[in-house]
Amino acid sequence: xxxxxxxxxxxxxxxxxxxxxxxxxxxxxxxxxxxxxxxxxxxxxxxxxxxxxxxxxxxxxxxxxxxxxxxxxxxxxxxxxxxxxxxxxxxxxxxxxxxxxxxxxxxxxxxxxxxxxxxxxxxxxxxxxxxxxxxxxxxxxxxxxxxxxxxxxxxxxxxxxxxxxxxxxxxxxxxxxxxxxxxxxxxxxxxxxxxxxxxxxxxxxxxxxxxxxxxxxxxxxxxxxxxxxxxxxxxxxxxxxxxxxxxxxxxxxxxxxxxxxxxxxxxxxxxxxxxxxxxxxxxxxxxxxxxxxxxxxxxxxxxxxxxxxxxxxxxxxxxxxxxxxxxxxxxxxxxxxxxxxxxxxxxxxxxxxxxxxxxxxxxxxxxxxxxxxxxxxxxxxxxxxxxxxxxxxx
Numbered sequence: 460x461x462x463x464x465x466x467x468x469x470x471x472x473x474x475x476x477x478x479x480x481x482x483x484x485x486x487x488x489x490x491x492x493x494x495x496x497x498x499x500x501x502x503x504x505x506x507x508x509x510x511x512x513x514x515x516x517x518x519x520x521x522x523x524x525x526x527x528x529x530x531x532x533x534x535x536x537x538x539x540x541x542x543x544x545x546x547x548x549x550x551x552x553x554x555x556x557x558x559x560x561x562x563x564x565x566x567x568x569x570x571x572x573x574x575x576x577x578x579x580x581x582x583x584x585x586x587x588x589x590x591x592x593x594x595x596x597x598x599x600x601x602x603x604x605x606x607x608x609x610x611x612x613x614x615x616x617x618x619x620x621x622x623x624x625x626x627x628x629x630x631x632x633x634x635x636x637x638x639x640x641x642x643x644x645x646x647x648x649x650x651x652x653x654x655x656x657x658x659x660x661x662x663x664x665x666x667x668x669x670x671x672x673x674x675x676x677x678x679x680x681x682x683x684x685x686x687x688x689x690x691x692x693x694x695x696x697x698x699x700x701x702x703x704x705x706x707x708x709x710x711x712x713x714x715x716x717x718x719x720x721x722x723x724x725x726x727x728x729x730x731x732x733x734x735x736x737x738x739x740x741x742x743x744x745x746x747x748x749x750x751x752x753x754x755x756x757x758x759x760x761x762x763x764x765x766x767x768x769x770x771x772x773x774x775x776x777x778x779x780x781x782x783x784x785x786x787x788x789x790x791x792x793x794x795x796x797x798x799x800x801x802x803x804x805x806x807x808x809x810x811x812x813x814x815x816x817x818x819x820x821x822x823x824x825x826x827x828x829x830x831x832x833x834x835x836x837x838x839x840x841x842x843x844x845x846x847x848x849x850x851x852x853x
Contacts, residue, residue, distance in 0.1 A: 461852035462634070463625035465502065465601065470511030472567060474597035477502060477627060478614050478847075480604040481517045481535050490538035494831065497542060502603045502627035503570060504543075512565040514597055515572045516553060516614045517604070524580030532575050539572065547572050553614075554579065554592035562596050576614045583612055590617030603627025605634070606832035608847030609839075619850035626851055634848065636828035637839055640807040641670055645768035651760075651791070653678035653774030654812065657701050663773070664708055666842035673718040673763050677776030677787070682749055684709065684721050693727065693743040720763065724753030726777070726784060733781045751777030752787040760787075761794040764804065770795055772808035772826075773840060775816040789820040796825035809836035 479499040484491045506513050520530040533549055540547045550561035553573035561571050576582045581589030590613040594600070600622040602608070607615050608630075626634060641648075648671040652660060657680045667674055676684055679696040686692045687705035712719040727747040728735040739753045752760075756776075764770065772795070779785040798804035808817055809830030817823040830836040835845060 462631075462848070463851075464631050465505055465509075465625060465627060468599055468601075468623065468625050470506050470509040470599065472510055473599055474512040474514055474562060474565070475506050475599045475601050476514050476516060476593060476597040476618065476622070477506065477601040478516045478604045478607070478618075479627075480606045481515075481532070481539065482519050483535060483538070485534070488534070490535065493538060493542055496535075496539055498629050498831075499603050499627065500543060502601065502629060505628065506601070507568045507570065510567045511599075512562070512567060512597075513570045514562060514565075515547075515570065516576055516593065517572070518575050518577040518582070518607075518614075520575075520577070522575060522577050524577065524583065526575075526578045530575055530577075532572055536572055543570065545570065550574060552578075554589070554596075558596055576612070581613055583610070585611050585613050585617045587617060589613040590621060593618050594621040597622065600624040601627045602847055602851055603629045604847070605630050605830070606835050608832075608845040609835040609843070611846035615847040616850045619847070620853070624851050630851075632828070633830060633832065636807050636830070639805055639827075640769055640771050641840070645805060647672040647767045648769040648771070649673040649675065649763050649767040651675045651677065651770070651772040651774070651776070653680060653776050653788075654810075655679040655696060657683045657698055657705060660774075660837075661704065662841040662843075663837065665711075667771075667840065668708065668712045668717040668719070669715060670842075671717060671771070673720060673767070674712065675720040675760055675763065675776075677722070677752055678774055680774070681722050681752070688721075691742040691745065692749060693745050693747045695743060695747075695749040718763075720759065722749075722752040722756040723759060724755040725749045726751035726753050726786070728784075731778070731781070734783065735781075737783070750781070750784040757787050757790045760791050764791070764794055764798055767804065770804055770806040770808075771840065772806065772817075773810045773813050773837065775812055779812075779816045779819060785816070785819060788816050789822075792817050792820035792822035796820075796822035799827055800825045809833075809840075 548571045682697040687702040728737040776787040779788040799806045806826040
């Protein structure tokens with residue numbers, strides 16, 4: 460662990476520039492999901508309690524380096540104030556005169572929200588002048604936005620080289636959870652990788668087979684592997700052009716001793732809709748499509764969970780958004796949650812569909828850690844260096 464935490468920094472009388480992810484969804488002009496706001500409150504409160512001035516840097520959307528009123532952080536401010544329980548000042552720019560004036564007016568314990576960092580092209584270009592302009596506003600840099608850590612931007616990477624830096628509470632929790640899952644895990648380690656396409660997760664699969672003891676492949680991805688083995692997949696979502704790649708992954712896993720687990724029975728239907736007539740088969744008929752893993756497959760997965768100490772999960776096992784084709788995902792998720800609750804399993808999950816699927820299953824609350832980071836979580840699973848984390852370690 461080469462990065463510092465909040466507890467190792469002195470914030471008394473100092474201005475802390477805190478990179479957060481409050482890129483939240485809106486409905487009818489109101490914030491519709493407070494998850495990301497709530498996640499950064501501990502960091503804000505701890506810095507304020509230590510006598511620091513808290514200056515929040517963040518982005519909303521993709522304004523492409525130009526001011527856009529529809530992506531202004533001003534619309535997030537009321538929700539932030541309500542959840543935090545104290546006033547939050549707002550600066551109409553993240554650098555320059557408006558930002559400097561707003562920071563100068565702060566007292567210890569105050570919180571200030573800067574305008575969208577992506578209103579400047581220098582943010583995404585990681586322009587040194589942009590980073591220097593941000594750094595000039597404060598004394599300490601705190602990164603609490605793991606979800607943006609895979610981007611080398613001025614507010615995530617450039618600024619960390621210019622100021623004493625540390626991880627916020629959310630970032631530290633994320634990094635510790637990920638280290639426990641892949642960096643220094645209790646073995647055996649099992650990974651579940653699902654989703655639609657193999658092509659989007661080739662780097663992920665290639666990295667995981669070298670790091671885990673068992674790799675469970677589900678969802679549409681499994682169809683490509685089944686087809687590569689000569690099994691019928693009917694009209695299922697399948698990347699037939701990746702058959703050779705799938706066979707190479709199977710061979711590599713066998714060579715290095717990683718158990719690669721595919722469905723042994725399939726739930727198939729003739730229509731892609733909820734409650735479509737369905738059946739459990741060993742091979743998919745030509746006129747049907749695979750929409751879920753069958754009960755024997757679930758039993759196999761649960762058995763592997765029972766023999767494992769660590770679980771990493773990314774992607775559902777079937778068409779989880781359609782009942783009853785969420786059965787395999789729900790059953791496996793509940794089994795993992797129960798093992799975690801009993802202290803027998805360290806379970807870490809992440810990725811948009813994964814979080815939604817585990818919430819639907821009612822299992823998310825019992826997992827050791829659920830990452831909402833999306834792209835950063837995937838790149839970490841792929842074994843890639845995350846610039847925002849590397850900058851903190853440097």
